[in-house]
Amino acid sequence: MPLLARSVMTPLAIEVRRGAVADLGAILSDGRISAGGDVAVVVGPGQGEKIGELIRPTLGSADVFTVTGGSIDSATDLSAKLGARSYDAVVGIGGGKTVDVAKYAATRRGLPMVSVATALAHDGIASPVASLVTDGIKGSYGVHIPIAVIVDLDFVESGPERHNRAGIGDVVSNISALADWELARQVRGEPVDGLAASLARAGAEAVINHPGDMSDDGFVTVLAESLISSGLAMAVCGTSRPSSGGCHEIMHAIDALYPGTGSHGELAGLGALFCTFLRGDEKRFVQMSACLARHNLPRTPADVGLSDDQFVEAVAFAPRTRPDRYTIIEHLDMAPDEIRGRLADYADALRDPLG
Missing domain, CATH: 3.40.50.1970 (Rossmann fold)
Incomplete structure (x- = not known):
């Protein structure tokens, strides 16, 4: 049967x-x-x-x-x-x-x-x-x-507002993680769990599109429920794939190379925005950038106290944090000079997100 x-x-x-x-x-x-x-x-x-x-x-x-x-x-x-x-x-x-x-x-x-x-x-x-x-x-x-x-x-x-706001970056990073998962399916034939993806995406979309902030119980409730949905997404498929891609590889690399630089959520949000830029998804880039800016979350290496050279080193190191994972970073396989060039373009895009 x-x-x-x-x-x-x-x-x-x-x-x-x-x-x-x-x-x-x-x-x-x-x-x-x-x-x-x-x-x-x-x-x-x-x-x-x-x-x-x-x-x-x-x-x-x-x-x-x-x-x-x-x-x-x-x-x-x-x-x-x-x-x-x-x-x-x-x-x-x-x-x-x-x-x-x-x-x-x-x-x-x-x-x-x-x-x-x-x-x-x-x-x-x-x-x-x-x-x-x-x-x-x-x-x-x-x-x-x-x-x-x-x-x-x-x-x-x-509690500390900065600590709580970091969760917004972690939820928003699901959008980038899911795009990396889909890329792995297209390039390597990796299976994607639709239910897990739906749970992770729904929470991220709810937070990105909510007009409130941390002073609003309605927004905080949506954020809490979105974080719970993200955790459930991982449980559904038995892997962190729906919530962790190149965004978290960058976060783990920064943690390893420059411990204490920023919190999990802050670095995941920054990594997700950079990966979305690398992916060339202009609509998502503008959406995510606006959300992170609205909630005073980091969008540039300088926002977390890193120089451009340090961020380039972290991106180059990122694939070593999850050797079995295929993301936009592994897909592009960039040398440090190329990462540096893309980072300069990324900074330009942040100054003029609509081109």
């Missing part, structure tokens, strides 16, 4: 609203994740005390663990502590580092993981990937997709 449909792993619960952290006990109970609140709550050092006070009335049986830094060592240490008693789930509350540590530790213990995002820096809040540092180098590790994804808009609002 032919398959009539496919089963897709998705979270049992998705909540994007104000007051979600304070209502965490009810959310976990209603979602049949933990009726009695027997969960391990993982927080970072910054807001851990405030979060502990908020959840205590509804999660009196929870144990709270504070983790520092997003490293394999931190995640391994947490995994060992989780063996002290039986838990219904691991609840990671915080930014990307805290959530990724909780994801990895929960996967090692075979426990369901609940992702509670207090910032919107990138699509890791719902993805089956944990970005952790090992020996000073950031790597990506496959983990179980969160059983629930919760975004508390109160925490997002009170």
Whole structure:
């Protein structure tokens, strides 16, 4: 009998609203994740005390663990502590580092993981990937997709605006990543998962075309849902392909060569805009450039503190970060002098996007 449909792993619960952290006990109970609140709550050092006070009335049986830094060592240490008693789930509350540590530790213990995002820096809040540092180098590790994804808009609002705006760059980069995926299909016969592509594209289009900004709950909700959709897209096809192409190769190259230059989302957005220019897609270039400019996100190497020479070096290095991936960068196979020339043309296009 032919398959009539496919089963897709998705979270049992998705909540994007104000007051979600304070209502965490009810959310976990209603979602049949933990009726009695027997969960391990993982927080970072910054807001851990405030979060502990908020959840205590509804999660009196929870144990709270504070983790520092997003490293394999931190995640391994947490995994060992989780063996002290039986838990219904691991609840990671915080930014990307805290959530990724909780994801990895929960996967090692075979426990369901609940992702509670207090910032919107990138699509890791719902993805089956944990970005952790090992020996000073950031790597990506496959983990179980969160059983629930919760975004508390109160925490997002009170967090650093630059940190949250970076998520816009990460979502917008999906447009470039999907174009790279299609290029790989045309040139190498690589299969493209239509459902994954649809999820990634819908979120990016929603953010690009939304007139609001980070002061508008409606826009922030769309951004949060788009980041979640991007994470689900990766889970659907079992690869980061729908959300990671040449844009992320450039981001990883800058991270490797010039660590601390910019955040994940900022660099992904910059890389996506440059790759879109390389692709010659003028309509998308104008769209994406306008979106990044509207939200005060980087569009030039100088915007993230890089010289043109440093950016050229990063683009030349980019294919080494994902040797198995085929993108516009691998397709053009440019020498450094050619990259430098294209970068000069790119700067001209930014000054006069309509030609």
